[in-house]
Amino acid sequence: MMKIVGITACVAGIAHTYIAKEKIEKAAIKLGDEVKIETQGSIGPENVLTPEEIESADVVLLATDIGVDKSRFKGKKVVAIPISMVMKSPASVIKKIHEKIGDPVH
Template structure:
């Protein structure tokens, strides 16, 4: 499965980058391709390209705030969750995403 994600928290620092790392490790451990964009105090980093989004099977938005550029995900399966869900149970979350996509 190809996954694109955006991570963002209220301060744009700690939880943003922790969520990114947890998503990367859990998705890769499950055999999926993933690219994670972060939106924080320094702006957007590792920005998703149009091609990244077009090829993705699912979009994960792990955020505690409204992200910018959400309109680029229209017509895609989007799962929105708070960052703490990804931080506390990344492997369980990826397993739930797999189940949702199968159904």
């Protein structure tokens, strides 16, 4: 089990951002992970990650198609992927992260 924090952001900030958040959360919870995803869409940042949450996270997942400020994640393990990977197969994204962090899913 991992603690995942992350950001979703798409080009228009209307739909994909929010769909991807839901997909990541569902897939992570299914694997027993704790997860919080910040959305950076057209209505501005929501569900914003606190410094404490970032500090205590095992990994930072950036599913973004636009540039986001990464300065908050200095010293953290960051996995950056295009949002399309989450749209296609959220479960395998989370599994891959487990492998990368050394906590493989069996």
